[in-house]
Amino acid sequence: MAAVPKFKLNTGALIPAIGLGGWSGTTKEQHAQATTWMLTALKNGYRHIDTAWGYGTEKYVAEAIKLSGIPREEIWITTKLPWNHPGLKTAEESLDDSLSNLNTSYVDLYLLHWPQVIDWPDEGPEYQGPVNPRANAPTFNETWAQIEELYKKGKAKNIGVSNFSVKNLEKLLQTAKITPAVNQVELHPYLAQPQLKEYCDAKGIVLTAYTPTGYDIVRSDPTIVELAKKYKVSPAQIILAWHVARGVVVVPKSSNASRQRDNLNLPTLSPEDSQRVTSLNRDQRLCNKPDEHGIVSGWSVEQMGW
Numbered sequence: 001m002a003a004v005p006k007f008k009l010n011t012g013a014l015i016p017a018i019g020l021g022g023w024s025g026t027t028k029e030q031h032a033q034a035t036t037w038m039l040t041a042l043k044n045g046y047r048h049i050d051t052a053w054g055y056g057t058e059k060y061v062a063e064a065i066k067l068s069g070i071p072r073e074e075i076w077i078t079t080k081l082p083w084n085h086p087g088l089k090t091a092e093e094s095l096d097d098s099l100s101n102l103n104t105s106y107v108d109l110y111l112l113h114w115p116q117v118i119d120w121p122d123e124g125p126e127y128q129g130p131v132n133p134r135a136n137a138p139t140f141n142e143t144w145a146q147i148e149e150l151y152k153k154g155k156a157k158n159i160g161v162s163n164f165s166v167k168n169l170e171k172l173l174q175t176a177k178i179t180p181a182v183n184q185v186e187l188h189p190y191l192a193q194p195q196l197k198e199y200c201d202a203k204g205i206v207l208t209a210y211t212p213t214g215y216d217i218v219r220s221d222p223t224i225v226e227l228a229k230k231y232k233v234s235p236a237q238i239i240l241a242w243h244v245a246r247g248v249v250v251v252p253k254s255s256n257a258s259r260q261r262d263n264l265n266l267p268t269l270s271p272e273d274s275q276r277v278t279s280l281n282r283d284q285r286l287c288n289k290p291d292e293h294g295i296v297s298g299w300s301v302e303q304m305g306w
C-alpha cells in the first residue's frame with residue numbers, strides 16, 4: 001500500500017491526510033464497539049484518529065491504541081472541545097477530561113467543535129434531547145483565547161476549529177493571536193464549499209472534510225460511479241481521492257476492514273476528472289442540516305454564516 005500523504009499545518013506539523021472518523025453512534029454499547037474497529041483500522045495502517053468528547057469514544061481510542069502496541073507518538077489524535085462546556089468548565093478542564101479519557105498527556109489537534117454554546121444536561125455524550133443555545137455563554141473569541149493557552153502549554157500540539165464559516169472565521173481572527181491550523185467542516189462533492197476553501201487557503205488554514213464520502217446519495221451519483229469504473233476503485237475512493245487532491249484532509253469512518261483499507265488506498269485523479277467531481281457541487285448539506293425554521297443546533301443559518 002502506498003504511503004498516506006501528509007499535509008503541513010501552519011505550525012509546521014505534518015498531519016496524515018487520511019484519518020479514521022471516530023463517531024460510533026449514540027449509545028454506550030455503540031461507543032464501546034469502537035475499540036474493535038479502531039484496532040482493525042490501526043492494524044490496517046491508520047495513524048490518525050478523529051474523535052471528540054461528544055462522541056463518547058475517546059476512551060475506546062485509548063483502548064485500541066493500547067491493544068495495537070503502536071507507540072502513542074506514531075498516532076495523530078484529534079479531539080474536540082464540546083459545545084456544552086464553555087462557561088461551565090475552562091478549556092483546560094475540558095481538555096484535561098479528554099486527555100484522561102485518551103490516556104495521554106497531549107493531543108495532536110484540539111478543535112473547538114462548534115461556534116455556538118448550547119445547554120446539554122450533564123448526561124454525557126449519550127444525551128439526545130433538545131439542543132438550545134445558552135444565554136450569557138462565552139463567545140467563541142473568548143473560548144479561543146483559552147484554547148490558545150493550551151497550545152502554548154503544549155497540551156495541544158495544534159489547535160483549530162470546526163463548523164466555522166467564512167463569516168465566523170473573520171470574527172474569530174479579529175481577536176485571535178494564533179490562526180487556527182485546521183477548520184473541520186462538512187465537505188463532499190455535493191457541498192464543495194469553494195468560497196470557504198479559497199478563504200482558508202488564503203489564511204493558511206487546512207480544511208478537514210467530515211461526512212467526506214457524502215453517504216450513499218453522493219456515492220451513487222452517476223458521475224462518481226462512472227469514474228469508479230474508469231479507475232477500477234469504489235465510489236468512496238474516487239470522492240476521497242478528490243478531497244486529497246484539493247489539499248483537504250479526510251476522516252472517513254468505517255467499521256469494515258475492507259472498506260477501511262479502500263479508504264486508505266486512493267487513486268490519483270486526472271485534473272479533468274477532479275474538475276468533474278468539483279462541478280457536482282449543489283451546496284447541499286447531508287449531515288448537519290438546518291431544520292424547517294433554518295435552525296441548526298440552536299443557531300440560525302445566518303448566525304452560522306451558512
Ligand SMILES: NC(=O)c1ccc[n+]([C@@H]2O[C@H](COP(=O)([O-])OP(=O)(O)OC[C@H]3O[C@@H](n4cnc5c(N)ncnc54)[C@H](OP(=O)(O)O)[C@@H]3O)[C@@H](O)[C@H]2O)c1
Pocket residue numbers: 020021022023024050051113162163184185209210211212213214215219234236237251252253254255256259260262263287
Ligand atoms: N466536526 C463535526 O461536527 C463532525 C460531524 C460529523 C462527523 N465528523 C467526523 O467525521 C467522521 C466521518 O463522518 P461521517 O460518518 O458523517 O461520514 P462518512 O465517513 O463519509 O460516512 C460513514 C458511512 O459511510 C460508510 N462507508 C465508509 N467508507 C465506505 C466505503 N469505502 N464504501 C461504502 N461505504 C463506506 C460507513 O459504513 P461502514 O462503517 O459500514 O463501512 C458509514 O456508514 C466522523 O466519524 C467524525 O469523526 C465530525
